[in-house]
Amino acid sequence: xxxxxxxxxxxxxxxxxxxVSEMTENNHVAVAEAPQSNQEQTEPIxxxxxxxxxxxxxxxxxxxxxxxxxxxxxxxxxxxxSGKTTMAxxxxxxxxxxxxxxxxxxxQLWHKEVKGKLVPADEKHxxxxxxxxxxxxxHFHLFPHMNILKNVSVAPIKVLGxxxxxxxxxxxxxxxxxxxxxxxxxxxANLSGGQQQRxxxxxxxxxxxxxxxFDEPTSALDPELVGEVLDVIKEIAAEGEMAMMLITHExxxxxxxxxxxVFFDEGRIIEQGRPEQIFTAPKTDRLQEFLKxxxxxxxxx
Amino acid sequence: MWSxxxxxxxxxxxxxxxxxxISATIAAFAVAMIGGLILAFARRSTFRLLSWVTxxxxxxxxxxxPLVQLYVIFYVLPRYGLSLSPFTAGVxxxxxxxxxxxxxxxxxxxxxxxxxxxEAATALNFSPLQKWKTIxxxxxxxxxxxxxxxxxIVMLKETPMLSAITLVELLGRAQIIGSNTFRYLEPITLVxxxxxxxxxxxxxxxxxxxxxMNINHHGKMDAAA
Amino acid sequence: MFLRTSLYYQAFDGGVIPxxxxxxxFPQLLEGAFVTIQLLILSAILGxxxxxxxxxxxxxxxxxxRWISGFFVExxxxxxxxxxxFWLFYALPLLGIKLAxxxxxxxxxxxxxxxxxxxxxxxAIQSIPKGQTEAAIALNMTPRQQMWHVILPQAFRTMLPSxxxxxxxxxxxxxxxxxxxxPDMTFEASAMRTNIEANTPxxxxxxxxxxxxxxxxxxxxxxxxxxxxxxxxx
Numbered sequence: 083x084x085x086x087x088x089x090x091x092x093x094x095x096x097x098x099x100x101x102v103s104e105m106t107e108n109n110h111v112a113v114a115e116a117p118q119s120n121q122e123q124t125e126p127i128x129x130x131x132x133x134x135x136x137x138x139x140x141x142x143x144x145x146x147x148x149x150x151x152x153x154x155x156x157x158x159x160x161x162x163x164s165g166k167t168t169m170a171x172x173x174x175x176x177x178x179x180x181x182x183x184x185x186x187x188x189x190q191l192w193h194k195e196v197k198g199k200l201v202p203a204d205e206k207h208x209x210x211x212x213x214x215x216x217x218x219x220x221h222f223h224l225f226p227h228m229n230i231l232k233n234v235s236v237a238p239i240k241v242l243g244x245x246x247x248x249x250x251x252x253x254x255x256x257x258x259x260x261x262x263x264x265x266x267x268x269x270x271a272n273l274s275g276g277q278q279q280r281x282x283x284x285x286x287x288x289x290x291x292x293x294x295x296f297d298e299p300t301s302a303l304d305p306e307l308v309g310e311v312l313d314v315i316k317e318i319a320a321e322g323e324m325a326m327m328l329i330t331h332e333x334x335x336x337x338x339x340x341x342x343x344v345f346f347d348e349g350r351i352i353e354q355g356r357p358e359q360i361f362t363a364p365k366t367d368r369l370q371e372f373l374k375x376x377x378x379x380x381x382x383x
Numbered sequence: 384m385w386s387x388x389x390x391x392x393x394x395x396x397x398x399x400x401x402x403x404x405i406s407a408t409i410a411a412f413a414v415a416m417i418g419g420l421i422l423a424f425a426r427r428s429t430f431r432l433l434s435w436v437t438x439x440x441x442x443x444x445x446x447x448x449p450l451v452q453l454y455v456i457f458y459v460l461p462r463y464g465l466s467l468s469p470f471t472a473g474v475x476x477x478x479x480x481x482x483x484x485x486x487x488x489x490x491x492x493x494x495x496x497x498x499x500x501x502e503a504a505t506a507l508n509f510s511p512l513q514k515w516k517t518i519x520x521x522x523x524x525x526x527x528x529x530x531x532x533x534x535x536i537v538m539l540k541e542t543p544m545l546s547a548i549t550l551v552e553l554l555g556r557a558q559i560i561g562s563n564t565f566r567y568l569e570p571i572t573l574v575x576x577x578x579x580x581x582x583x584x585x586x587x588x589x590x591x592x593x594x595x596m597n598i599n600h601h602g603k604m605d606a607a608a
Numbered sequence: 609m610f611l612r613t614s615l616y617y618q619a620f621d622g623g624v625i626p627x628x629x630x631x632x633x634f635p636q637l638l639e640g641a642f643v644t645i646q647l648l649i650l651s652a653i654l655g656x657x658x659x660x661x662x663x664x665x666x667x668x669x670x671x672x673x674r675w676i677s678g679f680f681v682e683x684x685x686x687x688x689x690x691x692x693x694f695w696l697f698y699a700l701p702l703l704g705i706k707l708a709x710x711x712x713x714x715x716x717x718x719x720x721x722x723x724x725x726x727x728x729x730x731x732a733i734q735s736i737p738k739g740q741t742e743a744a745i746a747l748n749m750t751p752r753q754q755m756w757h758v759i760l761p762q763a764f765r766t767m768l769p770s771x772x773x774x775x776x777x778x779x780x781x782x783x784x785x786x787x788x789x790x791p792d793m794t795f796e797a798s799a800m801r802t803n804i805e806a807n808t809p810x811x812x813x814x815x816x817x818x819x820x821x822x823x824x825x826x827x828x829x830x831x832x833x834x835x836x837x838x839x840x841x842x
Binding site: 174175176205209212213215216217219221223224225226227236237240241282285286289 | 737739740742743745746747748749750751753757758761762765
């Protein structure tokens with residue numbers, strides 16, 4: 083199966099990328115065990131290949147290869163500035179990779195194929211592909227001029243083209259799921275941070291993405307509000323329908339929810355594997371050091 | 384259509400009036416600076432009547448056209464024995480109009496001085512005059528200097544209005560040339576370009592000033608820390 | 609109106625002036641007031657539209673659009689309104705384009721204030737946090753939808769007080785059109801001054817008051833908008 087996958091990449095991209103996939107294999111061998119066997123049966127839904135990103139002289143991602151499988155829940159951990167947030171932002175098309183390719187469900191994200199060659203994608207192409215992706219931000223970014231119901235229903239109406247009734251029905255179902263169905267008429271300014279983040283989760287879910295990105299969803303919250311948001315995310319994770327990429331500093335949460343943990347440092351994936359292996363038997367010095375620092379800092383978020 | 388010969392012929396005549404435009408701008412700005420400060424103080428006065436009259440004055444001047452105010456100064460005051468030259472009338476008229484704007488700028492600056500500064504000055508037993516002169520105003524004016532610079536540029540662009548009270552500045556000269564030769568295209572276009580160059584270079588200057596003040600300000604803050 | 613004869617004298621600045629003078633001046637100024645108000649409303653509407661055109665144009669991702677709108681805005685802001693007015697009225701006909709005075713007036717006013725307005729629009733749009741655009745992208749909105757449903761509704765609240773201020777400036781600016789023979793309030797006043805010179809003080813006093821009566825409600829409305837929208841983000 084893995085062989086097959088690789089062939090497809092090679093055939094899609096040019097010759098140069100053939101080497102990319104070979105290197106990927108090396109990476110996997112060198113760094114960690116392969117992910118769970120059951121997920122190996124299927125094609126990854128997201129595939130990063132040799133992805134680099136620089137801001138000026140600062141290279142935040144260095145030729146990263148990374149696969150995410152349908153329904154898989156991956157927690158991304160690592161020190162701040164390690165490039166983990168950039169990973170998510172590239173996939174959400176908020177930043178453009180400096181080099182490398184990202185595939186979503188078999189389609190190139192940042193490139194499109196013209197006569198067998200990859201050319202930079204235009205807005206139209208991005209629009210088509212990014213419909214599979216949803217994102218929850220650290221600072222929620224609710225629309226302050228819309229009430230809660232409107233916040234959650236505006237995109238289904240405008241982007242998916244649903245009728246107002248249908249969209250609001252869907253929105254209410256989602257708001258119910260995150261426990262916010264009693265605040266439909268409220269405005270974001272009148273909600274607590276935890277409530278705002280739950281609405282933001284509903285707003286992303288209502289678009290029914292295949293991949294959900296959570297970018298430090300509890301980092302901006304007061305400690306007493308973290309729990310309610312994590313509970314909602316756990317519940318969604320338990321449904322197991324979407325692939326999830328959780329960027330987080332909440333280690334115990336990561337251990338509970340994720341199928342796989344990916345440890346980032348200085349723009350590279352240093353180590354990845356099952357939660358029990360990562361947390362109980364980290365192989366690299368850097369991960370050991372990182373986890374130790376975390377125990378010392380305790381509950382810092 | 385466009386005659387370069389004519390352009391070069393009238394260029395010296397227009398340049399001759401350039402300094403009138405510039406000096407009218409600077410003089411009017413000086414009036415506005417001083418007038419603005421007076422209005423700002425009068426507005427703060429604890430003497431209610433003075434404060435209220437000042438407020439009404441500011442509101443009235445700001446809401447009515449400067450052109451009409453110039454007419455009042457130039458055509459009405461002589462009937463009460465005060466005849467002013469077009470230049471003086473223009474400088475006073477524009478100066479008074481913009482003093483109402485600058486009084487707001489001063490007010491914002493004064494409000495931005497932290498309370499602790501007032502209390503410290505009181506604690507050091509400064510007289511009210513000393514307090515204003517040495518503690519409050521230096522701190523109040525510094526952050527609003529760029530805003531004042533912008534008003535200087537706004538006033539520059541208002542000076543063509545002075546041609547309406549017969550002052551022969553840039554636009555006035557262009558009009559005279561136009562009515563004598565029946566060629567308006569070149570002189571008025573040139574005047575527009577003059578203003579573009581003047582206001583553009585002035586705005587560059589203000590931006591540079593703003594940057595320098597920021598640096599100085601930070602330097603001062605560091606020294607204080 | 610019979611009072612005109614009985615209420616013959618009224619104190620004015622220490623002098624004594626027949627009140628009937630005002631009755632004579634007022635109707636003519638009122639005629640001019642209608643012209644002033646028409647100019648104000650038409651230029652405001654056109655200027656408002658130009659503000660959005662210029663402001664959004666300067667933020668365009670397409671380079672030529674950004675350059676052209678930047679050039680126009682800076683050009684119109686850098687040259688003086690009265691110079692622009694004279695240029696349209698005196699110079700443009702020599703290039704073969706003759707505009708009616710009213711049209712020249714409206715065009716100059718709306719272009720000039722539209723240029724200032726586009727800076728208001730640009731500033732307000734730029735003041736919306738980047739996260740709002742990012743959230744809209746994450747919901748897969750098109751650039752047009754991002755602007756229309758997310759950015760502009762929020763930016764518009766920030767713009768309102770500044771637009772109010774510009775509206776008052778525009779009112780004052782309309783007085784300049786009297787210099788290109790448009791019979792607005794100031795034009796009527798100037799015309800009367802040459803006819804009945806003795807009454808110059810009354811003419812201009814009444815003129816100032818009339819501008820104040822039109823303008824002050826605008827000032828108050830602007831203050832109200834400022835208070836309303838600075839209290840909190842809703």
